[in-house]
Amino acid sequence: MITALLYGIGEKKVHNLHIAFKNLEDKGKLSYHNALQMIIAGMPIYDILSKHLKASLKDVSERIKSGSITYSDFKAALQMASMPGEFLYIIN
Numbered sequence: 001m002i003t004a005l006l007y008g009i010g011e012k013k014v015h016n017l018h019i020a021f022k023n024l025e026d027k028g029k030l031s032y033h034n035a036l037q038m039i040i041a042g043m044p045i046y047d048i049l050s051k052h053l054k055a056s057l058k059d060v061s062e063r064i065k066s067g068s069i070t071y072s073d074f075k076a077a078l079q080m081a082s083m084p085g086e087f088l089y090i091i092n
Contacts, residue, residue, distance in 0.1 A: 013041040030069040052077035 020037035024030055038045040049060045049069065063069050 048081045
């Protein structure tokens with residue numbers, strides 16, 4: 001899928017992110033549990049989605065709880081966040 005260059009977060013957190021990403025890909029939508037796993041691992045998922053979806057943090061939270069954020073939405077948000085000057089640096 002996507003390999004992230006993550007500096008200083010530790011092997012366990014990278015493993016947890018991998019599991020969360022895989023679960024998201026398998027289910028096709030972002031669950032609250034997956035989002036929580038990403039937050040615990042240090043990924044600012046609400047901020048990333050808020051910026052990509054042009055939505056408030058509250059709206060993002062509601063959309064996650066309702067299951068309306070798809071894998072495609074998530075992947076596009078990560079790709080945007082990986083652009084220079086953004087939240088993450090992603091290597092395809």
